[in-house]
Amino acid sequence: MKNNGAQAKIDVVCGMDLAPYADSVHIRYQEKVFYFCGEYCAARFTQSPEQFIGEPLIRLDTVWKVFRLGATAVEVLKGFSLNIWRGDFVAIIGASGSGKSTALNMIGLLDRPTSGTITFANNDISLLKDQERAQLRSQTFGFVFQQYNLIPWLSAHENVALPMMFAQKNINQERLNASFREIGLENRMAHRPLELSGGEQQRIAVLRALANDPDIILADEPTGNLDSTTGNKILEMLANLNKTHNKTLVVVTHDADIAAKADQVVAIKDGRLVRNHKTYKYVE
Amino acid sequence: MLKNFLSLIFKSVWHRPMRGWLTILGIIIGVMLVVIIFALSSGIQNAVARLLQQFGSDLVIILPGKETNPFLGLAGGQKFKEDNLLDLKNIRGVRLVVPMNIAILNTEFKGEKKSVMFHSQPWREYRVVAEESKALKLIEGTWPEKEDAREVILGNRAAFKLFRATPMVGDELIIKGRRFRIAGIFSEVGMQDEDNQIWMSMKDFQALTAQRGMASSAAVKLEPDANAELIARQIKFKLSEQEVVRDFSVLTPAKANQLIGNILSVIEISLLLIAMISLIVGAVGIMNTMYTSVLERTKQIGIMKAIGASDDAILSLFLIESGLIGFTGGILGIFFGLIVAWAAGIAAANFGIRGLFSLASLDFFGLLSVLIITFVTGIVAGILPARQASRMEPADALRYE
Numbered sequence: 001m002k003n004n005g006a007q008a009k010i011d012v013v014c015g016m017d018l019a020p021y022a023d024s025v026h027i028r029y030q031e032k033v034f035y036f037c038g039e040y041c042a043a044r045f046t047q048s049p050e051q052f053i054g055e056p057l058i059r060l061d062t063v064w065k066v067f068r069l070g071a072t073a074v075e076v077l078k079g080f081s082l083n084i085w086r087g088d089f090v091a092i093i094g095a096s097g098s099g100k101s102t103a104l105n106m107i108g109l110l111d112r113p114t115s116g117t118i119t120f121a122n123n124d125i126s127l128l129k130d131q132e133r134a135q136l137r138s139q140t141f142g143f144v145f146q147q148y149n150l151i152p153w154l155s156a157h158e159n160v161a162l163p164m165m166f167a168q169k170n171i172n173q174e175r176l177n178a179s180f181r182e183i184g185l186e187n188r189m190a191h192r193p194l195e196l197s198g199g200e201q202q203r204i205a206v207l208r209a210l211a212n213d214p215d216i217i218l219a220d221e222p223t224g225n226l227d228s229t230t231g232n233k234i235l236e237m238l239a240n241l242n243k244t245h246n247k248t249l250v251v252v253t254h255d256a257d258i259a260a261k262a263d264q265v266v267a268i269k270d271g272r273l274v275r276n277h278k279t280y281k282y283v284e
Numbered sequence: 285m286l287k288n289f290l291s292l293i294f295k296s297v298w299h300r301p302m303r304g305w306l307t308i309l310g311i312i313i314g315v316m317l318v319v320i321i322f323a324l325s326s327g328i329q330n331a332v333a334r335l336l337q338q339f340g341s342d343l344v345i346i347l348p349g350k351e352t353n354p355f356l357g358l359a360g361g362q363k364f365k366e367d368n369l370l371d372l373k374n375i376r377g378v379r380l381v382v383p384m385n386i387a388i389l390n391t392e393f394k395g396e397k398k399s400v401m402f403h404s405q406p407w408r409e410y411r412v413v414a415e416e417s418k419a420l421k422l423i424e425g426t427w428p429e430k431e432d433a434r435e436v437i438l439g440n441r442a443a444f445k446l447f448r449a450t451p452m453v454g455d456e457l458i459i460k461g462r463r464f465r466i467a468g469i470f471s472e473v474g475m476q477d478e479d480n481q482i483w484m485s486m487k488d489f490q491a492l493t494a495q496r497g498m499a500s501s502a503a504v505k506l507e508p509d510a511n512a513e514l515i516a517r518q519i520k521f522k523l524s525e526q527e528v529v530r531d532f533s534v535l536t537p538a539k540a541n542q543l544i545g546n547i548l549s550v551i552e553i554s555l556l557l558i559a560m561i562s563l564i565v566g567a568v569g570i571m572n573t574m575y576t577s578v579l580e581r582t583k584q585i586g587i588m589k590a591i592g593a594s595d596d597a598i599l600s601l602f603l604i605e606s607g608l609i610g611f612t613g614g615i616l617g618i619f620f621g622l623i624v625a626w627a628a629g630i631a632a633a634n635f636g637i638r639g640l641f642s643l644a645s646l647d648f649f650g651l652l653s654v655l656i657i658t659f660v661t662g663i664v665a666g667i668l669p670a671r672q673a674s675r676m677e678p679a680d681a682l683r684y685e
Contacts, residue, residue: 102679110590111679130595130675137678138592149587149682153299154292165288166592208591 055122056083057216057248058107063116065102065271076102078271079116084264086215088278089242090250091262099271100252101220107250108141108218109133138167142209144238146221148201150193156180156204157189163211179207183237199230206237216248217241223255235261293605296581307566307573308613311658314563315617316624318654319646321555323625325548327640331474332544341537343413344504344516346523351533351543363498366486368526372502375518377510382409383499385489391482392458393447400442402459403481404489407431413505425453425468431487435467441479443469459484460492476635512536563658566613567665574606574669585673586681595674602670603663610662614655 065077076099084090084107094100105111106118109125118126125136142163143149150159160179161171180186183203193201202222209217219238223231235258242249251258259265267275346369348362369383385404390397411427414420428435436457444450451457457464464484473479490496506515516534523532535543578585585598593601629641 105679108590110586110682111677134589134592134594134597137590138594143590145587145590145682149583149590151584151587153295158292158295161288162292162588163591165292166588166594166597171288212592 057086057121058082058084059117059119060103060106061117061119063103063106063113063118065099065106065111066114076271077106077113080268080271080273082266082273082276084248084250086248087242087246088248088263089239089261090248090264090266091259092250092252092266092268093254093256093259094268095254098268100268103268104218104220104250104252108143108216109137110143138163139212140214140216142212142214142217144202144205144209144217144219144222146224148193148198148205148225150201150205150208152193155190155192156185156196159193159204160207160211163208167212169212179210183207197230198226199233202226202230202234203237206234210241214247216250219249219251221252221254223253223258231255289601290604293601293608296601297605297608307569308609308616310566310569311563311610311613311661312566312617312620314559314566315614315654315658316621317555317559317562319618319621319651320625320628321552321559322646322650323622323642324628324640325552326646327629327642329545329548330639330642332548333541341512342506342508342510343417343537344506344512344519345535345540346502346504346519347533347535348500348529348531349533350531351535351539362529362531363495363500364502364523364529364532365526366497366499368523368528369499369502372504372519372522375515375522377507377515378504379507380409380412380505382406382413382503382505383486384501384503385486385493385495385499386501387489387493389460389492393451393455394449396447396449398446400446401477401481402484402489404484404486406486409505410483413503416505419473421471422468423471425466428467428485431485432491433485434462434464434488435485436464437468437470437483438466439470439479439481439483440472441476442482446480457482462492464488512538563661567610567661570606570609570662570665571669573609574602574666575672577605578602578669578673581673582676582681582684585676586678586684589676589678590682599670599674602673603666606666606670607659607663610658610660610665611655613662614658617658618651618654 060080060082062079062081063077064075064079067074067076080099080103082103092100092103102111106113109128113126116126117124120136120140125133128136150156151162154162157176157180160176164171177186177189180189183206185200185203188196188200188204193204196204202225206222209219217238222234222238226234238249238251239261241247251262253259263278265275265277266273267277346364348364363385364383366383370381372378373381382405385402387402387404388399389402391400392398407428408431422437423440425437427437436459438451451466453466453468455466457466459482470479470483484492486499490498504515504519506512513536516536516539519534523529523534588598588601626641629639632640
């Protein structure tokens, strides 16, 4: 994606409305606002914005989601739009009931929008058939949930192997065992979820999310049920996947510490995007 | 891949609550019934056929009541005039006519009183029939020579099981207040009714019951090369001239066989119907369990979909599971059905009916088709719940607690 000379109109807007990012600069470019930590990054962006931004990997465009409960209709997302770039760590924050989990479900193809479009790598995926959606979930997305959501009647080992089965892949036992060793749970492989601590379950859930080597990890309050030490461990694990394995990571959270580590912070309130704060990320 | 899939299903079946096993019980009972019916029916048919063979192919039986009445023989009540029956001797090809009577009489032996079924007939003719057909053999004593000597022959069980003290040849029984001498004891026939009987001459019987000149049935023995069907028709014609018994049946061995076969198949069909109904009840049970199990595992369905399970994968997980429930019910049903049928065979043998349990109409392919039917029943019962499970939107399923 080349855009010679950065002809597009770029407004540098100063004076921040967000306390933790008080020393940052936000720039309006092509109707969107980007936030940068420090003047230097902002300057690099101004010179050649497309180089840093490129085409978004995932694009939610005026997505509405209406739940019908009998006669009443609850609007959970009200024209929500969001771009996510490959390799970014995105934090979606907001109060409970704000629609942040629903937004994550939309990204991960767990739910269909009532209206609006969702594009993945320039393909409209809101129109895909169930079969294709399942395939995309299986190959491209890895999910981590607040409640771990391991299958209770299967062992830790079988839980991690499950996505490979659904992807109709041969299960590589060696690689599976190695992954358990890596997180220090090789002696827990035969245990059922209920025999494991919350932290152990969540680490296994992360392994499961990685089973088919997806490009994107989606986590819905992954530390919400854990104490801060264990939570930090999980977060480290996820952040490491983002940093060293270049996996796109989208985390729904209301933990300000997590949001502070993210490249892009998206705030939702009452189903609407209220802030979209993307930190410049230098790409060589 | 398939192996993993199956082990996944086995695990989720194994972790079912008690209710799941109760559903399997429903199928087990249905299959058990089918298996028991098949395992015993050919045994019953064989036992009846054997009994008929004992009387030989040269006997025609005359009974009151229409042939189409499935309870023929039980009807009773009406009696022929003995003379009308004896007249049948004039038909060409008829060798002997044995008029017979049956009645329950009070019998006393050494102070012990019992109600016993008595079979009465003229000794001379009956002896010819019995000895030539080898149906009844004396194991002790001799056939009485005189028709009015107040002598009886005991059936095997009547001799050895009926009274606490075992009567011997030469001992006296008191029948309806009169003394009778035991002339002989028959060997075992294999049917409880026969073996519990006591035989008495027609003359003595008529004197005892004040039914002179009457007979409830007759056995007609034919000449060796006579045509049984033709003679049966002549007997019918001749008997239709008498007015005492309007409805009567003339049974050739072939006809009797066919009649009993008809009765057995009526019984078999109604039992099969019951078995089918209980199979359907079992299938409804599977459907109910699968629906609850879809509900119970809604969240897990959501999880599986979130980690990449396709609709088809969920569908086949649930279908194979419900098929397996049916299949397991089938296997256990066959197992317990065979055990019960086998035990029934042994119990029947104790009552003198041998060879009831047989696998003749329940060979390998019979059992295989029972298994296939239960598997398919399970799958069909699982289709609706499985479809419901597979079509859930993952986010909706995940929200379910």
